[in-house]
Structure formats: C-alpha cells, structure tokens
Amino acid sequence: MxxxxxxxxxxxxxxxxxxxxxxxxxxxxxxxxxxxxxxxxxxxxxxxxxxxxxxxxxxxxxxxxxxxxxxxxxxxxxxxxxxxxxxxxxxxxxxxxxxxxxxxxxxxxxxxxxxxxxxxxxxxxxxxxxxxxxxxxxxxxxxxxxxxxxxxxxxxxxxxxxxxxxxxxxxxxxxxxxxxxxxxxxxxxxxxxxxxxxxxxxxxxxxxxxxxxxxxxxxxxxxxxxxxxxxxxxxxxxxxxxxxxxxxxxxxxxxxxxxxxxxxxxxxxxxxxxxxxxxxxxGISEKRPLESEMPARMFARRSIVAKREILKGTIITEGMVTFKRPGTGISPRSIKTVIGKRAKKTISEDEIVEAEFVA
Structure with missing residues (x-):
C-alpha cells in the first residue's frame, strides 16, 4: 500500500x-x-x-x-x-x-x-x-x-x-x-x-x-x-x-x-x-478572484460617473462621463451601453451612472 x-x-x-x-x-x-x-x-x-x-x-x-x-x-x-x-x-x-x-x-x-x-x-x-x-x-x-x-x-x-x-x-x-x-x-x-x-x-x-x-x-x-x-x-x-x-x-x-x-x-x-x-x-493553481478580494473588487474598481450634470432627456456623449471609484455602477468595459443613450433622469455631477438611468 x-x-x-x-x-x-x-x-x-x-x-x-x-x-x-x-x-x-x-x-x-x-x-x-x-x-x-x-x-x-x-x-x-x-x-x-x-x-x-x-x-x-x-x-x-x-x-x-x-x-x-x-x-x-x-x-x-x-x-x-x-x-x-x-x-x-x-x-x-x-x-x-x-x-x-x-x-x-x-x-x-x-x-x-x-x-x-x-x-x-x-x-x-x-x-x-x-x-x-x-x-x-x-x-x-x-x-x-x-x-x-x-x-x-x-x-x-x-x-x-x-x-x-x-x-x-x-x-x-x-x-x-x-x-x-x-x-x-x-x-x-x-x-x-x-x-x-x-x-x-x-x-x-x-x-x-x-x-x-x-x-x-x-x-x-x-x-x-x-x-x-x-x-x-x-x-x-x-x-x-x-x-x-x-x-x-x-x-x-x-x-x-x-x-x-x-x-x-x-x-x-x-x-x-x-x-x-x-x-x-x-495556494490554488486556478486563477480566479478570492473571497478576500471581493471588497476590493467592488470598491477599488471604477464605474462610469457623470463628469457634469446631465439633464433628463440628454443624449449622453463621451465628454459627459468619466471613470471613478467605487465599482458599484456600470463598468468602464461597458461604456458602449451608455454612450449615445438618453438620460432617463437628471444625473448629478459626480454621480455614479446606473443601468436604470439610461435608455
């Protein structure tokens, strides 16, 4: 044996x-x-x-x-x-x-x-x-x-x-x-x-x-x-x-x-x-995020943020947004889901852009 x-x-x-x-x-x-x-x-x-x-x-x-x-x-x-x-x-x-x-x-x-x-x-x-x-x-x-x-x-x-x-x-x-x-x-x-x-x-x-x-x-x-x-x-x-x-x-x-x-x-x-x-x-050989990384994954990454106030009904352009922490909103990787879309509500300056804000 x-x-x-x-x-x-x-x-x-x-x-x-x-x-x-x-x-x-x-x-x-x-x-x-x-x-x-x-x-x-x-x-x-x-x-x-x-x-x-x-x-x-x-x-x-x-x-x-x-x-x-x-x-x-x-x-x-x-x-x-x-x-x-x-x-x-x-x-x-x-x-x-x-x-x-x-x-x-x-x-x-x-x-x-x-x-x-x-x-x-x-x-x-x-x-x-x-x-x-x-x-x-x-x-x-x-x-x-x-x-x-x-x-x-x-x-x-x-x-x-x-x-x-x-x-x-x-x-x-x-x-x-x-x-x-x-x-x-x-x-x-x-x-x-x-x-x-x-x-x-x-x-x-x-x-x-x-x-x-x-x-x-x-x-x-x-x-x-x-x-x-x-x-x-x-x-x-x-x-x-x-x-x-x-x-x-x-x-x-x-x-x-x-x-x-x-x-x-x-x-x-x-x-x-x-x-x-x-x-x-x-540790493990498979590359994947760990449980201990989850807070950083959410809060140290960036979201799409209004660079200035965006009035309701405005068509959003690249110049209207920037990318800032935390990563709780729409990821910069999904910028195409925001640019060219219409604001469904007025988005304040420095406000994180959420999916439900655009259409």
Whole structure:
C-alpha cells in the first residue's frame, strides 16, 4: 500500500511532500555517545523524527561481506570519515538481524511513522518485504538490474535514486521495473557525493526528470550540508519534488559516517514548517478572484460617473462621463451601453451612472 498519494505532481496547498528522515546507521554513533544499546538509539531517533514531522524513517539493511569487497576504496570525504575501505566502514554498522528490523518496524507503527530500510542484497529484500510499504533502491544499485528486477517483483512502489546516473541508465532501470509489471515508480534526483556542495545540488535536474518521465512522481535525496533555513529542501519541493529524503541525526557534530551532512530534529521541524508556509502562499493553481478580494473588487474598481450634470432627456456623449471609484455602477468595459443613450433622469455631477438611468 502506498504511504502517500501522488495524484498531483504540482505543488500547492493540498500537495504535501512525503518526508523521509534517513537514519541509516547513524544510531550506532548515537548509541556510543549516550552509552545505550543500538536498538534503543534507533528507537530514540524514530521518536525524534516522528515528533519533528517526518512521514517516514529509513534505515539501511546490509551485511558488509555481501556489499563490498575487502579492497573497495572509500568514495566519501575522508577528512570527515577517515575509514579508507568501504568494507571496513560497513562492517562497523551491520550487526542488526531480521528480529531487530521487525522490532523497529513495530515501534515505528506505534509512533505513527512509516518504517523503511534500503536493502543492499537479495536476502535483505526478503527480510524487509513484510515490513515496508515501499522499497527504496540506492543510487549505487541503479545498474544492478537483476537486483532491481527482484525488488520490482515484490509489486510494491519503488523509490529509485538516480545519483551519478546517465539518462540511459535511468531508462534501463525504469524499464526493468516496468517489465516486471510494476508501474509504481518515484524517481529521486540525487547527487552521489558526501557532502554535496551547494553549487553541485543542481536542483534544476528535477525539471529534466519531470519532463523526461511525466508519468512518474519526482523526488529528491539530499546530501548537502543543512543550511540555516533549509532552503535546499524547500527549493526542491517548490520545483516539484514530492518525496524528500535526507540523512537524519540527533547530533550533527559527531564525527564520521553520515552525521556531518545530516539534518537534526530542529532542521527537520524547520523544513516542515517552511513547506507548510510555501503551500499556503502558493495556494490554488486556478486563477480566479478570492473571497478576500471581493471588497476590493467592488470598491477599488471604477464605474462610469457623470463628469457634469446631465439633464433628463440628454443624449449622453463621451465628454459627459468619466471613470471613478467605487465599482458599484456600470463598468468602464461597458461604456458602449451608455454612450449615445438618453438620460432617463437628471444625473448629478459626480454621480455614479446606473443601468436604470439610461435608455
């Protein structure tokens, strides 16, 4: 079952983005800092994300030996995360088993927030299938077509990250999902660089994805450093991202892994508030007068007014009238209904010309 409806891709008062707080494996460091068990730290982060306004929390499910060779080099900023081997890094954070994810899924449900976790191997897909309404595929797996097909066969919506991808690679991945009879796809713009420089965010790519894939909602998975006003995420929403995903932590000052480019509860709360404000000011898309404009519509517009006294029986000419506020009489747009007509009564100077005054 889809956790959020994407019937309209344009933003507006009724178009709320689906906000994912990606906890990933950050709970291990939170556990170390607070001297608690990792499962308790994960639950604490779920609670914080729910209270700050996220729609979903997302973890990562993997075993290091199934994910990376022992000789796989780092691709992140080693000044922030000094571990030089992917295998060594992932091995630090892969202790959770099926029972742990079941416990977190149940805890998320109790806190009215959707549980998600990105699988990184076939076994993880099977473990998570019964726990999640949506599958998220990492940018790193967009060319892993057998894996994508396996996920698509679960017949659940697929959030597909497109970081570091060419259009041809995205096309191939989308086609693989569709060939498995699955049309529920959300394409996530993403820059696969940790952290992403603001100038590299390239949110304009959201527009390209929308044009290229008009049948699918578009989202954004962010790796920039959280700015003070959450303008990156807000801009992504304004540009049409209906799913917003960002790493989440309780302490951005913690070294290593995904804390330094993650949002904390205050950042998340600010973003949710900014989205609400943007929704309010964008409002409806159909151009029409609002109820609040009705007094101005009546009193700030102009009517046809007698420039001088017009005696009863006089044929009215253009020189006898002018246009003044309020707009309660005959509109200037209807001037032809007055010029050349006879005054049925004497119209005083500066008097608004009413329809019943002329014939």
């Amino acid at each position: 889809m956790p959020v409806e994407f019937e309209t891709y344009a933003i507006g008062r009724d178009a709320k983005p689906f906000v994912i707080a990606e906890i990933g494996v950050n709970y291990y460091d939170i556990a170390g800092k607070e001297q608690i068990e990792p499962i308790d730290a994960a639950k604490k982060m779920i609670t914080a994300a729910a209270q700050a306004g996220a729609d979903a929390v997302k973890f990562q499910t993997y075993k290091a030996e199934k994910l990376a060779s022992k000789y796989s080099p780092a691709y992140w900023d080693t000044a922030q995360e000094p571990t030089s081997s992917q295998y060594e890094l992932f091995k630090k954070f892969d202790s959770f088993e099926k029972e742990d994810y079941q416990e977190l899924a149940h805890f998320s449900q109790e806190n009215n927030i959707v549980f998600l976790s990105t699988p990184f191997d076939f076994e993880a897909v099977d473990v998570l299938d019964e726990l999640m309404p949506v599958f998220k595929i990492s940018s790193s797996d967009i060319t892993n077509i057998p894996f994508i097909r396996y996920i698509a066969q679960k017949k659940k919506p697929v959030f597909l990250s497109t970081g570091a991808s060419t259009i041809d690679e995205i096309d191939e991945a989308v086609e693989a999902i569709r060939e498995e009879g699955n049309e529920e796809i959300v394409l996530m713009h993403c820059i696969l660089n940790y952290p992403t420089a603001y100038r590299d965010a390239n949110l304009g790519m959201l527009s390209h994805l929308r044009k290229r894939y008009p049948d699918y909602p578009i989202g954004y998975s962010d790796h920039t450093l959280p700015d003070s006003t959450m303008s990156v995420l807000t801009t992504a929403f304004i540009l049409g991202a209906m799913v917003i995903e960002k790493h989440f932590t309780l302490d951005k000052s913690l070294p290593g892994n995904d804390h330094y480019h993650a949002m904390d509860p205050d950042d998340l709360r600010m973003f949710v508030q900014r989205v609400s404000f943007v929704q309010d000011i964008i």
